[in-house]
Amino acid sequence: MAVARTRSVALMGVTGRTVEVEADVGNGLAGIHLIGLPDTALSEARDRVRSAMVNSNYPWPDARIIVSLFPASLPKRGSQFDLAIAVAILGAAGVVPAERVVEPFFLGELGLDGRIRPVRGVLPSVLGAAKHGDVTVVVPSANSAEAVLVPDVKVVPVAHLRQLVEWLRKGDDPPEPEIEECAEPPKSSTAPDVDLADVVGQPVARRALEVCAAGGHNLWMLGPPGTGKTMLAERLPTLLPDLELDHALEVTAIHSVAGVLPPNAPMMSRPPFINPHHTATSAAIIGGGSTIVRPGAVSLAHRGVLFMDEAPEFPRHVLDALRQPLEAGRVTVSRSAGSVTFPARFMLVLAANPCPCAQTEDQGEMCRCTPTVRRRYLGRLSGPLLDRIDMKVPVARSSRRELLADRQFVETSKTVAERVLVARERAAKRLAGTQWRSNAEIPSSVLHADYRPPAEAMRPLTSCLDSGSLTARGLDRVVRVACAVAWQT
Structure with missing residues (x-):
């Protein structure tokens, strides 16, 4: 009887949990048995592993094979365990030295011809493996640029099972990952070729956008169509500073788990901008899934902007589901298999028309909606949700004269972003020694204990x-916005 042991990583949300993979090749009826709470994709690994080994010219043991995934009580999902299972079987069969496969972590999906295919969530998986100290992680070559973002981890990129087996047999130095793109990771573009200078005729809304960027506040814009609400929201990310390293790793890990990480940008250094359609379901916004729980729009917008255009058109239960993430900065998705928590600290931007017909009387047009219809339309935005919005800005249509006069006062995103960066640096200096980076993150109890304005200013x-x-x-929101304005001056 021969037993070999190696390691892999299971993802619970964006947290990696170490999984020990054991293979036992012994006497008995030939066949392979997989135990340890595998899902359907993992149960199919037995066929992928067998075909990959045979087509790579390695013998398949004509014996009873038992593969155990420990801890047995932890659900395992996905195909990232294929490589670890294959290596454990090869070690138990004596094809590779069993002592060589004990320490490294193996991540990757096997093709039937032995090719090692990329998988989701490599960055959080490597972060989970890095908790064990100085470790070696074997990853698909296509995921190497993402894996090397984790410091103090030896990354071994492999493209084929034969390449991996030869390295394990000979004990040579592992192939070096291609890190040209990672030395200076390209900045992920949230909204290319947009600039705040494109928005003319809305000086109040532009100023509100700057204050929100400086303090990380939520914004609601109310006005008829064609006034620039969407243009303003799309330009908000251009005013935000680059993500700090720890925030960039958080954002990149979430997008890696969701499978939407740009292939040419292993590190997301810019705040994301997420703009879901109003037909999106609650699971698409909050997160969910029947077997594998995926992050929703609120988590994909972590450390960035979540823009909900035509907000009253969203189902009311979807809008109300935003209330808890806005307060806690995280969202917990509970399913029968367990609960998964995703970070969700984002800036919410809502845009709405004043009524369903979207006609304004100030431009000579006649609104066809009754007062009851108008109240019902805007009533889809519940009071508790609007109470969590820091700034509410009316956006009216501008005349030709106003548009021409405002052109001399518009500023580029670069100019405004410099002022936003100064305000954020002042906030960081004042919040030094705490876990918060902006005044929007300060808890209410601490806000009124340590950062409360003077009594004379609080009297109104x-x-x-x-x-x-x-x-x-609402009192908290006013105080936070006032602090953001003060730190800009």
Whole structure:
């Protein structure tokens, strides 16, 4: 009886859990048995592994093979275990030295011809393996640029099973990953070829965009179509500074798990911009899945912007599902197989027309909607959701004269982004020693304990709170926005 042991990684959301893969080749009826809570894709690994080994000219053991995935109580999903299973069987069969496969981690899906195909979630998987210290991780060549982003990890890129077996047999130095693109990772473009200078005639909205970028605040724009609401939202990411290294790794890990990481950008250094359609389901916005839980739009927009155009057209239960992520900065998706938590700290931008017909009376057009229809339309945005919006800006249509006059006051995104960066640096200096980077992240208790404005400045706000025209959460929002404005001056 021969037993070989190696390691792989199972993903629980964006967290990697070490999985020990054991292969036992012994006497008994020939066949392979996979145990350890595998899903359908993993159960099919037995056929992929067998074909890959045979087509790579390695003998398939004519014996009883048992492959165990430990811990047995942890559900395993996906095809990233193929390579580890194949290596464990090769070690148990004596094709490769068993002692050579104990320490490394193996990630990759096998093709029937022995090619090693790329898989999702390599970055969070390597981050999970890196918790064990100085480790070696074998990954598909197509995923090497993503894997080398993790420091203090030896990455071994392989393209074919034969290449891996020869390296394990000979013990030579592993092939070096191609890191040309990773030395200076290209910046992922959130909205190419857009600039704030393109928006003319909306000076108040442009100023609101700058304040939101400086403090990380949520924004609601209300106005008829054609006034530039979508243009303003698309240009908000251009005002935000580059992601810090730890934030960039978080964002890249989420997009890697979702399988939407740009192939030419292993590291996402720019804040993402996510713009879902109003027909999107709750699972598409929050996250979900029947077997493998995938991150939704709120997580894909982590450290960036989530823009919901025509917000009243979204189902109300989808809009109300945003309330918990906006407060907590994370979202927990519960399914029968367990619960998965994804980070979801984003800036929410809502855009809405004043009524379904979207006609305005100030330009000589006659609105056909009754007051009841208007209230019902905007009533789809619930009060608790709007209470979590920091700034509400009306966006009206501009006349030709206003458009011509405003052209001399427009500024480029680069100019505004410099002021936003200064404001963020001031906020970071004031919040030094804490885990928060902007005033939008400060908890309410700490906001009123350590960063509360003077009593004289708070007097108008407390009067509104006493009269009921302002809620306690609304009071927090006003204070945060005021801090963002103050840090810009």
